[in-house]
Amino acid sequence: MSNKITRIEIKKLFGMFNYNIDLTSKENFIKIITAPNGYGKSTILKIIEAFAQNNLLFFIHTDFQEIRFFISNQNKPITFRKIKRNYYIDEINITFLHNKLLLDSNFFDAIANLENFLPIYRIGENQWKSFDSEDIILTFPEILRKFKNHTSIFELTRNFEWLIEITQQIQVLYISTNRLINFSHMQNYGEVSDYEKNSLTIFGLQNSIQELIQQSLRIQFTENRKREASFPERLLKQLDKSNTSNRTTKIFSLLTKISKYEENFQDLGILSNVALNPNSIQSLILHIKDNTGEKVLEVYLTDIVERLAKLEPLAKKISLFTQNLNTLLSFKYIKVSPEIGFEIYPKIYPMGKQKYIKNISLDELSSGEQHLILLIGKLIFNIDSDTLVLIDEPEISLHPAWQEEFVNILIKIQEINSFSVVIATHAPALINGNWDNVLELSEQYLG
Numbered sequence: 438m439s440n441k442i443t444r445i446e447i448k449k450l451f452g453m454f455n456y457n458i459d460l461t462s463k464e465n466f467i468k469i470i471t472a473p474n475g476y477g478k479s480t481i482l483k484i485i486e487a488f489a490q491n492n493l494l495f496f497i498h499t500d501f502q503e504i505r506f507f508i509s510n511q512n513k514p515i516t517f518r519k520i521k522r523n524y525y526i527d528e529i530n531i532t533f534l535h536n537k538l539l540l541d542s543n544f545f546d547a548i549a550n551l552e553n554f555l556p557i558y559r560i561g562e563n564q565w566k567s568f569d570s571e572d573i574i575l576t577f578p579e580i581l582r583k584f585k586n587h588t589s590i591f592e593l594t595r596n597f598e599w600l601i602e603i604t605q606q607i608q609v610l611y612i613s614t615n616r617l618i619n620f621s622h623m624q625n626y627g628e629v630s631d632y633e634k635n636s637l638t639i640f641g642l643q644n645s646i647q648e649l650i651q652q653s654l655r656i657q658f659t660e661n662r663k664r665e666a667s668f669p670e671r672l673l674k675q676l677d678k679s680n681t682s683n684r685t686t687k688i689f690s691l692l693t694k695i696s697k698y699e700e701n702f703q704d705l706g707i708l709s710n711v712a713l714n715p716n717s718i719q720s721l722i723l724h725i726k727d728n729t730g731e732k733v734l735e736v737y738l739t740d741i742v743e744r745l746a747k748l749e750p751l752a753k754k755i756s757l758f759t760q761n762l763n764t765l766l767s768f769k770y771i772k773v774s775p776e777i778g779f780e781i782y783p784k785i786y787p788m789g790k791q792k793y794i795k796n797i798s799l800d801e802l803s804s805g806e807q808h809l810i811l812l813i814g815k816l817i818f819n820i821d822s823d824t825l826v827l828i829d830e831p832e833i834s835l836h837p838a839w840q841e842e843f844v845n846i847l848i849k850i851q852e853i854n855s856f857s858v859v860i861a862t863h864a865p866a867l868i869n870g871n872w873d874n875v876l877e878l879s880e881q882y883l884g
Contacts, residue, residue: 440606441509449502465851472878478861482827489609490578536599554589608824642814647778653751691738698745705755706773805834824856832864840866
Protein backbone atom coordinates (compact mmCIF):
# COMPACT_ATOMS: atom_id res chain seq x y z
CA MET A 438 0.00 0.00 0.00
CA SER A 439 1.41 3.38 -1.03
CA ASN A 440 1.84 6.35 1.29
CA LYS A 441 -0.45 9.32 0.80
CA ILE A 442 -0.11 12.98 1.64
CA THR A 443 -3.07 13.64 3.93
CA ARG A 444 -2.49 17.30 4.71
CA ILE A 445 0.00 20.11 4.16
CA GLU A 446 0.50 23.19 6.31
CA ILE A 447 2.39 26.15 4.88
CA LYS A 448 3.60 29.14 6.88
CA LYS A 449 4.62 32.42 5.29
CA LEU A 450 4.50 31.41 1.64
CA PHE A 451 6.04 34.38 -0.19
CA GLY A 452 6.51 35.81 3.29
CA MET A 453 2.76 36.43 3.81
CA PHE A 454 0.39 33.45 3.25
CA ASN A 455 -0.52 30.72 5.77
CA TYR A 456 -2.42 27.70 4.42
CA ASN A 457 -3.81 24.44 5.84
CA ILE A 458 -4.91 22.08 3.07
CA ASP A 459 -6.71 18.84 3.91
CA LEU A 460 -6.32 16.07 1.30
CA THR A 461 -8.23 13.29 3.10
CA SER A 462 -11.87 14.19 2.69
CA LYS A 463 -12.61 10.88 0.99
CA GLU A 464 -11.24 8.37 -1.49
CA ASN A 465 -11.02 9.58 -5.07
CA PHE A 466 -11.69 13.13 -3.93
CA ILE A 467 -11.55 16.22 -6.12
CA LYS A 468 -10.33 19.42 -4.49
CA ILE A 469 -10.54 22.66 -6.44
CA ILE A 470 -8.19 25.42 -5.24
CA THR A 471 -9.17 28.94 -6.28
CA ALA A 472 -7.83 32.38 -5.50
CA PRO A 473 -6.86 35.63 -7.23
CA ASN A 474 -3.50 35.79 -8.95
CA GLY A 475 -0.53 35.85 -6.60
CA TYR A 476 -1.93 33.70 -3.78
CA GLY A 477 0.26 30.70 -4.71
CA LYS A 478 -2.18 28.20 -6.22
CA SER A 479 0.33 26.83 -8.72
CA THR A 480 3.17 26.99 -6.20
CA ILE A 481 1.21 24.77 -3.80
CA LEU A 482 0.88 22.11 -6.49
CA LYS A 483 4.60 22.39 -7.26
CA ILE A 484 5.43 22.07 -3.54
CA ILE A 485 3.51 18.79 -3.33
CA GLU A 486 5.11 17.49 -6.52
CA ALA A 487 8.62 18.51 -5.46
CA PHE A 488 8.22 16.77 -2.10
CA ALA A 489 6.96 13.53 -3.69
CA GLN A 490 9.80 13.57 -6.24
CA ASN A 491 12.56 14.50 -3.76
CA ASN A 492 13.23 17.62 -5.76
CA LEU A 493 14.99 19.31 -2.85
CA LEU A 494 16.41 22.04 -5.09
CA PHE A 495 12.91 23.41 -5.56
CA PHE A 496 12.57 24.32 -1.90
CA ILE A 497 15.74 26.41 -1.75
CA HIS A 498 14.31 28.62 -4.52
CA THR A 499 10.83 28.89 -2.95
CA ASP A 500 10.02 31.59 -0.42
CA PHE A 501 8.47 30.06 2.71
CA GLN A 502 9.08 29.82 6.44
CA GLU A 503 7.81 26.31 7.19
CA ILE A 504 6.02 23.50 5.38
CA ARG A 505 4.66 20.42 7.16
CA PHE A 506 3.73 17.32 5.19
CA PHE A 507 1.39 14.88 6.95
CA ILE A 508 1.70 11.33 5.62
CA SER A 509 -0.70 8.42 6.03
CA ASN A 510 0.39 5.84 8.62
CA GLN A 511 2.78 8.38 10.19
CA ASN A 512 2.10 9.99 13.57
CA LYS A 513 4.29 13.04 12.96
CA PRO A 514 4.69 15.31 9.94
CA ILE A 515 7.82 15.81 7.86
CA THR A 516 8.81 19.43 8.43
CA PHE A 517 10.76 21.75 6.13
CA ARG A 518 12.03 24.91 7.86
CA LYS A 519 13.91 27.60 6.00
CA ILE A 520 16.81 29.19 7.87
CA LYS A 521 18.18 32.54 6.68
CA ARG A 522 21.92 32.71 7.32
CA ASN A 523 22.22 36.07 5.63
CA TYR A 524 20.64 38.11 2.86
CA TYR A 525 22.02 35.80 0.17
CA ILE A 526 22.12 32.33 1.77
CA ASP A 527 19.17 30.18 2.86
CA GLU A 528 19.39 26.76 4.45
CA ILE A 529 16.63 24.22 4.91
CA ASN A 530 16.27 22.02 7.97
CA ILE A 531 14.19 18.86 7.33
CA THR A 532 13.03 16.84 10.35
CA PHE A 533 10.92 13.77 10.92
CA LEU A 534 10.85 12.03 14.32
CA HIS A 535 14.55 11.46 15.15
CA ASN A 536 15.68 12.02 11.54
CA LYS A 537 17.31 15.30 10.53
CA LEU A 538 18.67 16.68 7.28
CA LEU A 539 20.32 20.05 6.75
CA LEU A 540 20.38 21.41 3.22
CA ASP A 541 23.29 23.80 3.51
CA SER A 542 26.01 25.19 1.28
CA ASN A 543 27.92 21.89 1.36
CA PHE A 544 24.86 20.03 0.06
CA PHE A 545 24.27 22.46 -2.78
CA ASP A 546 27.99 22.54 -3.63
CA ALA A 547 27.82 18.75 -4.02
CA ILE A 548 24.89 19.10 -6.41
CA ALA A 549 26.65 21.85 -8.31
CA ASN A 550 29.59 19.51 -8.89
CA LEU A 551 27.65 16.39 -9.88
CA GLU A 552 28.95 16.57 -13.42
CA ASN A 553 32.47 16.11 -12.05
CA PHE A 554 31.58 12.64 -10.84
CA LEU A 555 28.80 11.45 -13.13
CA PRO A 556 28.56 11.05 -16.96
CA ILE A 557 26.31 14.10 -17.22
CA TYR A 558 26.58 17.77 -18.16
CA ARG A 559 24.53 20.72 -16.97
CA ILE A 560 22.23 22.61 -19.37
CA GLY A 561 20.25 24.67 -16.85
CA GLU A 562 19.73 25.50 -13.17
CA ASN A 563 18.04 22.16 -12.50
CA GLN A 564 18.67 20.39 -15.78
CA TRP A 565 21.29 17.94 -16.94
CA LYS A 566 21.79 15.60 -19.85
CA SER A 567 23.41 12.19 -19.76
CA PHE A 568 26.16 11.35 -22.25
CA ASP A 569 24.50 8.00 -22.95
CA SER A 570 21.07 9.52 -23.73
CA GLU A 571 21.49 13.13 -24.77
CA ASP A 572 17.92 13.42 -26.07
CA ILE A 573 16.52 13.18 -22.52
CA ILE A 574 16.65 16.03 -20.02
CA LEU A 575 17.31 14.98 -16.43
CA THR A 576 16.29 16.81 -13.26
CA PHE A 577 17.83 16.22 -9.84
CA PRO A 578 15.25 13.56 -8.85
CA GLU A 579 15.87 11.79 -12.16
CA ILE A 580 19.60 11.77 -11.49
CA LEU A 581 19.00 10.26 -8.04
CA ARG A 582 17.05 7.41 -9.63
CA LYS A 583 19.25 6.89 -12.68
CA PHE A 584 22.57 6.84 -10.78
CA LYS A 585 21.36 5.55 -7.40
CA ASN A 586 24.13 2.92 -7.28
CA HIS A 587 26.91 5.36 -8.10
CA THR A 588 29.31 6.14 -5.23
CA SER A 589 28.82 9.91 -5.47
CA ILE A 590 25.02 9.59 -5.31
CA PHE A 591 25.26 7.14 -2.43
CA GLU A 592 27.38 9.59 -0.47
CA LEU A 593 25.01 12.43 -1.28
CA THR A 594 21.80 10.58 -0.37
CA ARG A 595 22.82 8.49 2.61
CA ASN A 596 21.82 11.29 4.99
CA PHE A 597 18.27 11.38 3.64
CA GLU A 598 17.58 7.74 2.77
CA TRP A 599 14.75 7.92 5.29
CA LEU A 600 13.12 10.69 3.25
CA ILE A 601 13.57 8.80 -0.03
CA GLU A 602 12.08 5.67 1.55
CA ILE A 603 8.92 7.57 2.50
CA THR A 604 8.48 9.65 -0.63
CA GLN A 605 9.16 6.87 -3.13
CA GLN A 606 5.93 5.26 -1.95
CA ILE A 607 3.93 8.41 -2.75
CA GLN A 608 2.32 8.46 -6.20
CA VAL A 609 1.98 12.02 -7.49
CA LEU A 610 1.52 13.26 -11.05
CA TYR A 611 1.88 16.97 -11.71
CA ILE A 612 0.19 18.25 -14.88
CA SER A 613 1.65 21.64 -15.64
CA THR A 614 0.20 24.46 -17.71
CA ASN A 615 2.60 23.62 -20.57
CA ARG A 616 1.24 20.08 -20.75
CA LEU A 617 1.26 19.94 -24.54
CA ILE A 618 5.05 19.74 -24.21
CA ASN A 619 5.56 18.43 -20.71
CA PHE A 620 3.18 15.92 -19.19
CA SER A 621 5.30 14.14 -16.61
CA HIS A 622 6.73 14.42 -13.12
CA MET A 623 9.63 16.39 -14.55
CA GLN A 624 9.56 20.16 -14.55
CA ASN A 625 11.59 21.22 -17.54
CA TYR A 626 12.34 24.79 -18.43
CA GLY A 627 13.81 25.99 -21.68
CA GLU A 628 14.92 23.43 -24.22
CA VAL A 629 12.66 20.42 -24.84
CA SER A 630 14.08 17.42 -26.64
CA ASP A 631 12.58 15.64 -29.63
CA TYR A 632 12.16 12.62 -27.38
CA GLU A 633 10.00 14.62 -24.96
CA LYS A 634 8.02 16.25 -27.73
CA ASN A 635 7.12 12.79 -29.03
CA SER A 636 6.58 10.97 -25.75
CA LEU A 637 4.86 13.69 -23.71
CA THR A 638 2.48 15.12 -26.30
CA ILE A 639 -0.66 13.97 -28.03
CA PHE A 640 1.55 11.79 -30.25
CA GLY A 641 2.86 10.10 -27.13
CA LEU A 642 -0.71 9.49 -25.98
CA GLN A 643 -1.47 7.94 -29.35
CA ASN A 644 1.54 5.63 -29.00
CA SER A 645 0.70 4.67 -25.42
CA ILE A 646 -2.90 3.75 -26.31
CA GLN A 647 -1.62 1.64 -29.19
CA GLU A 648 0.77 -0.13 -26.82
CA LEU A 649 -1.96 -0.71 -24.23
CA ILE A 650 -4.18 -2.34 -26.86
CA GLN A 651 -1.33 -4.46 -28.18
CA GLN A 652 -0.38 -5.46 -24.63
CA SER A 653 -3.98 -6.50 -23.86
CA LEU A 654 -4.11 -8.53 -27.07
CA ARG A 655 -0.82 -10.22 -26.13
CA ILE A 656 -2.22 -11.07 -22.69
CA GLN A 657 -5.31 -12.45 -24.36
CA PHE A 658 -3.18 -14.53 -26.72
CA THR A 659 -1.10 -15.89 -23.81
CA GLU A 660 -4.27 -16.76 -21.92
CA ASN A 661 -5.60 -18.53 -25.00
CA ARG A 662 -2.43 -20.62 -25.31
CA LYS A 663 -2.70 -21.63 -21.64
CA ARG A 664 -6.30 -22.65 -22.08
CA GLU A 665 -5.47 -24.60 -25.24
CA ALA A 666 -2.83 -26.54 -23.31
CA SER A 667 -5.27 -27.39 -20.53
CA PHE A 668 -8.23 -28.04 -22.85
CA PRO A 669 -8.03 -31.87 -22.84
CA GLU A 670 -7.86 -31.99 -19.03
CA ARG A 671 -10.77 -29.60 -18.58
CA LEU A 672 -12.77 -31.42 -21.25
CA LEU A 673 -12.31 -34.75 -19.48
CA LYS A 674 -13.57 -33.20 -16.24
CA GLN A 675 -16.61 -31.92 -18.05
CA LEU A 676 -17.25 -35.30 -19.69
CA ASP A 677 -17.09 -37.00 -16.29
CA LYS A 678 -19.91 -34.82 -15.00
CA SER A 679 -23.39 -36.26 -14.98
CA ASN A 680 -25.82 -35.01 -17.54
CA THR A 681 -27.44 -31.73 -16.62
CA SER A 682 -30.56 -30.11 -17.98
CA ASN A 683 -30.61 -26.85 -19.91
CA ARG A 684 -27.12 -27.35 -21.33
CA THR A 685 -28.37 -26.04 -24.65
CA THR A 686 -29.65 -22.93 -22.87
CA LYS A 687 -26.21 -22.37 -21.34
CA ILE A 688 -24.56 -22.74 -24.76
CA PHE A 689 -26.84 -20.11 -26.25
CA SER A 690 -26.11 -17.85 -23.26
CA LEU A 691 -22.38 -18.19 -23.96
CA LEU A 692 -22.99 -17.40 -27.62
CA THR A 693 -24.87 -14.25 -26.62
CA LYS A 694 -21.99 -13.13 -24.40
CA ILE A 695 -19.47 -13.75 -27.17
CA SER A 696 -21.57 -11.85 -29.69
CA LYS A 697 -21.92 -8.85 -27.36
CA TYR A 698 -18.21 -8.85 -26.55
CA GLU A 699 -17.20 -8.98 -30.18
CA GLU A 700 -19.69 -6.33 -31.31
CA ASN A 701 -18.59 -3.98 -28.53
CA PHE A 702 -14.86 -4.60 -29.01
CA GLN A 703 -15.06 -4.14 -32.77
CA ASP A 704 -17.00 -0.87 -32.36
CA LEU A 705 -14.32 0.33 -29.95
CA GLY A 706 -11.54 -0.62 -32.33
CA ILE A 707 -9.98 -3.32 -30.13
CA LEU A 708 -10.77 -6.29 -32.38
CA SER A 709 -10.69 -6.40 -36.13
CA ASN A 710 -11.73 -10.03 -36.61
CA VAL A 711 -14.48 -12.08 -35.01
CA ALA A 712 -13.61 -15.25 -33.13
CA LEU A 713 -16.38 -17.35 -34.54
CA ASN A 714 -19.53 -17.34 -36.64
CA PRO A 715 -22.58 -17.67 -34.32
CA ASN A 716 -24.72 -18.96 -37.16
CA SER A 717 -22.30 -21.82 -37.74
CA ILE A 718 -22.33 -22.71 -34.04
CA GLN A 719 -26.11 -22.68 -33.95
CA SER A 720 -26.20 -24.98 -36.99
CA LEU A 721 -23.71 -27.24 -35.26
CA ILE A 722 -25.96 -27.44 -32.19
CA LEU A 723 -28.82 -28.71 -34.35
CA HIS A 724 -26.62 -31.55 -35.61
CA ILE A 725 -25.36 -32.62 -32.17
CA LYS A 726 -27.01 -35.92 -31.32
CA ASP A 727 -25.74 -36.57 -27.80
CA ASN A 728 -24.83 -34.82 -24.59
CA THR A 729 -21.11 -35.38 -25.17
CA GLY A 730 -21.07 -33.00 -28.10
CA GLU A 731 -22.80 -30.32 -26.05
CA LYS A 732 -20.19 -30.71 -23.30
CA VAL A 733 -17.35 -30.26 -25.78
CA LEU A 734 -19.01 -27.19 -27.25
CA GLU A 735 -19.65 -25.73 -23.80
CA VAL A 736 -15.97 -25.97 -22.84
CA TYR A 737 -14.93 -24.46 -26.17
CA LEU A 738 -17.31 -21.49 -25.89
CA THR A 739 -16.44 -20.91 -22.21
CA ASP A 740 -12.81 -20.56 -23.25
CA ILE A 741 -13.73 -17.89 -25.79
CA VAL A 742 -15.80 -15.95 -23.25
CA GLU A 743 -13.02 -15.96 -20.65
CA ARG A 744 -10.44 -14.96 -23.25
CA LEU A 745 -12.55 -12.03 -24.47
CA ALA A 746 -13.28 -10.99 -20.88
CA LYS A 747 -9.58 -10.12 -20.53
CA LEU A 748 -10.23 -7.14 -22.82
CA GLU A 749 -13.15 -5.77 -20.81
CA PRO A 750 -11.13 -3.43 -18.47
CA LEU A 751 -9.45 -1.84 -21.49
CA ALA A 752 -12.78 -1.66 -23.32
CA LYS A 753 -14.30 0.36 -20.45
CA LYS A 754 -11.47 2.87 -20.67
CA ILE A 755 -11.68 3.18 -24.45
CA SER A 756 -15.45 3.59 -24.28
CA LEU A 757 -15.10 6.38 -21.71
CA PHE A 758 -12.38 8.01 -23.80
CA THR A 759 -14.27 8.00 -27.09
CA GLN A 760 -17.76 8.73 -25.73
CA ASN A 761 -16.72 11.81 -23.80
CA LEU A 762 -14.49 13.22 -26.53
CA ASN A 763 -16.99 12.55 -29.30
CA THR A 764 -19.62 14.36 -27.25
CA LEU A 765 -17.41 17.40 -26.65
CA LEU A 766 -15.72 17.68 -30.05
CA SER A 767 -18.13 19.53 -32.33
CA PHE A 768 -16.71 18.83 -35.76
CA LYS A 769 -14.37 15.91 -35.26
CA TYR A 770 -14.62 12.27 -34.29
CA ILE A 771 -12.06 10.08 -32.53
CA LYS A 772 -11.63 6.41 -33.45
CA VAL A 773 -9.39 3.91 -31.65
CA SER A 774 -7.50 1.17 -33.47
CA PRO A 775 -4.89 -1.46 -32.51
CA GLU A 776 -2.67 -0.38 -35.42
CA ILE A 777 -2.17 3.29 -34.57
CA GLY A 778 -3.80 3.96 -31.19
CA PHE A 779 -6.37 6.50 -32.31
CA GLU A 780 -7.19 8.74 -35.26
CA ILE A 781 -9.25 11.88 -35.73
CA TYR A 782 -11.84 12.25 -38.50
CA PRO A 783 -14.11 15.14 -39.50
CA LYS A 784 -17.79 14.71 -38.70
CA ILE A 785 -20.18 14.97 -41.63
CA TYR A 786 -23.92 14.41 -41.39
CA PRO A 787 -25.44 14.03 -44.87
CA MET A 788 -29.11 13.04 -44.61
CA GLY A 789 -28.69 12.31 -40.94
CA LYS A 790 -25.99 9.68 -41.44
CA GLN A 791 -22.42 10.01 -40.24
CA LYS A 792 -19.68 9.33 -42.73
CA TYR A 793 -15.94 9.45 -42.44
CA ILE A 794 -13.41 10.81 -44.85
CA LYS A 795 -9.65 11.08 -44.69
CA ASN A 796 -8.29 11.32 -41.14
CA ILE A 797 -6.99 14.60 -39.71
CA SER A 798 -3.33 14.81 -38.69
CA LEU A 799 -2.95 15.26 -34.93
CA ASP A 800 -0.72 18.31 -35.34
CA GLU A 801 -3.54 19.97 -37.30
CA LEU A 802 -5.76 20.00 -34.21
CA SER A 803 -6.23 23.26 -32.34
CA SER A 804 -4.39 23.73 -29.04
CA GLY A 805 -7.73 23.45 -27.23
CA GLU A 806 -8.52 20.14 -28.89
CA GLN A 807 -5.04 18.82 -28.09
CA HIS A 808 -5.35 19.93 -24.45
CA LEU A 809 -8.74 18.23 -24.14
CA ILE A 810 -7.67 14.93 -25.73
CA LEU A 811 -4.38 14.83 -23.84
CA LEU A 812 -5.92 15.60 -20.45
CA ILE A 813 -8.73 13.06 -20.73
CA GLY A 814 -6.55 10.42 -22.39
CA LYS A 815 -3.73 10.61 -19.84
CA LEU A 816 -6.15 10.47 -16.91
CA ILE A 817 -7.91 7.42 -18.34
CA PHE A 818 -4.98 5.40 -19.64
CA ASN A 819 -1.81 6.50 -17.85
CA ILE A 820 -2.64 6.96 -14.16
CA ASP A 821 -1.66 4.35 -11.58
CA SER A 822 -3.99 3.51 -8.71
CA ASP A 823 -3.79 5.68 -5.57
CA THR A 824 -2.11 8.50 -7.48
CA LEU A 825 -2.62 12.10 -6.40
CA VAL A 826 -3.05 14.06 -9.64
CA LEU A 827 -2.20 17.77 -9.54
CA ILE A 828 -3.66 19.76 -12.46
CA ASP A 829 -2.61 23.35 -12.93
CA GLU A 830 -5.25 25.43 -14.71
CA PRO A 831 -7.01 22.70 -16.74
CA GLU A 832 -9.16 25.43 -18.31
CA ILE A 833 -6.25 26.57 -20.51
CA SER A 834 -7.36 26.56 -24.16
CA LEU A 835 -10.65 24.86 -23.22
CA HIS A 836 -13.99 26.22 -24.41
CA PRO A 837 -16.29 27.28 -21.50
CA ALA A 838 -18.65 24.41 -22.39
CA TRP A 839 -15.74 21.97 -22.03
CA GLN A 840 -14.76 23.57 -18.72
CA GLU A 841 -18.26 22.99 -17.36
CA GLU A 842 -18.05 19.28 -18.15
CA PHE A 843 -14.47 18.71 -17.01
CA VAL A 844 -15.15 17.87 -13.34
CA ASN A 845 -18.04 15.60 -14.32
CA ILE A 846 -15.71 13.74 -16.67
CA LEU A 847 -13.14 13.44 -13.87
CA ILE A 848 -15.77 11.79 -11.67
CA LYS A 849 -16.56 9.27 -14.42
CA ILE A 850 -12.87 8.48 -14.87
CA GLN A 851 -12.45 7.99 -11.11
CA GLU A 852 -15.09 5.24 -11.28
CA ILE A 853 -12.70 3.06 -13.29
CA ASN A 854 -9.35 4.54 -12.14
CA SER A 855 -8.72 5.00 -8.43
CA PHE A 856 -7.03 8.38 -8.06
CA SER A 857 -7.55 11.73 -6.34
CA VAL A 858 -7.26 15.19 -7.88
CA VAL A 859 -6.22 18.65 -6.76
CA ILE A 860 -6.98 21.40 -9.29
CA ALA A 861 -5.69 24.96 -9.29
CA THR A 862 -7.98 27.16 -11.35
CA HIS A 863 -9.21 30.68 -12.10
CA ALA A 864 -12.27 29.48 -14.03
CA PRO A 865 -15.71 29.69 -12.36
CA ALA A 866 -17.14 27.61 -15.20
CA LEU A 867 -14.91 24.70 -14.21
CA ILE A 868 -16.47 24.57 -10.72
CA ASN A 869 -19.95 24.19 -12.27
CA GLY A 870 -21.82 23.81 -9.01
CA ASN A 871 -19.21 21.61 -7.26
CA TRP A 872 -18.78 24.14 -4.45
CA ASP A 873 -18.36 21.46 -1.78
CA ASN A 874 -15.05 20.61 -3.50
CA VAL A 875 -13.74 24.21 -3.51
CA LEU A 876 -10.99 25.63 -1.30
CA GLU A 877 -10.73 29.42 -1.57
CA LEU A 878 -7.21 30.38 -0.51
CA SER A 879 -8.16 33.99 0.22
CA GLU A 880 -10.39 32.71 3.03
CA GLN A 881 -7.35 31.06 4.67
CA TYR A 882 -5.00 34.01 4.31
CA LEU A 883 -3.91 34.98 7.83
CA GLY A 884 -1.62 37.85 6.88
